[in-house]
Amino acid sequence: MGKFVWNKELETGIEEIDNQHRELIKRIESLDLAIYGGKAKVELVMMIEYLESYVNEHFDAEESLMMKINYPDISRHISEHKSFRELFARIKREYMEKGANNYLAMELDREVRKWFENHLLVTDTAYASYLREHPIQTGG
Numbered sequence: 001m002g003k004f005v006w007n008k009e010l011e012t013g014i015e016e017i018d019n020q021h022r023e024l025i026k027r028i029e030s031l032d033l034a035i036y037g038g039k040a041k042v043e044l045v046m047m048i049e050y051l052e053s054y055v056n057e058h059f060d061a062e063e064s065l066m067m068k069i070n071y072p073d074i075s076r077h078i079s080e081h082k083s084f085r086e087l088f089a090r091i092k093r094e095y096m097e098k099g100a101n102n103y104l105a106m107e108l109d110r111e112v113r114k115w116f117e118n119h120l121l122v123t124d125t126a127y128a129s130y131l132r133e134h135p136i137q138t139g140g
C-alpha cells in the first residue's frame with residue numbers, strides 16, 4: 001500500500017496535472033483501505049464517479065499538453081489512455097447493470113493499481129521528464 005505515494009518523478013510542474021495525479025493516488029489508497037475495512041461498495045461508487053472525470057478532464061489535459069510540447073511518444077500515450085477509457089467503460093457498465101458489489105470493487109482496485117504501475121510510473125513519468133527538459137516556451 002505504501003507504494004501509492006506521490007513520486008517526484010511524476011512531477012510535471014503543471015499544477016493542474018500534478019494535482020490530478022495526487023488525487024488519483026489518494027483515491028487508490030482510499031479504495032484499498034475501504035476493501036480491507038469492509039466498506040468497499042461505498043468507495044467503489046465514489047471511485048467510479050471520480051474516474052468519470054479523470055478519464056475525461058485529466059486525459060484531455062495531458063493530451064493537449066503533449067501536443068503543445070510536440071511530445072514524440074504521444075501516440076503510444078494516447079492509445080494507453082484509450083484502453084483505460086475502455087476498461088473503465090466496461091466496469092461502469094457492469095456497475096450500472098448489477099450495482100455495487102465487492103467483486104467489482106476488488107476488480108477496479110486491481111485495475112487502478114495496475115494503471116498506476118504501468119501508466120503513471122512509466123508512461124506519465126516519461127513525458128514529465130521530457131517536459132522538464134523541454135519546458136513550455138512562454139514567449140519573450
Ligand SMILES: [Fe+2]
Nearest residue numbers: 062119123124
Ligand atoms: Fe497519461
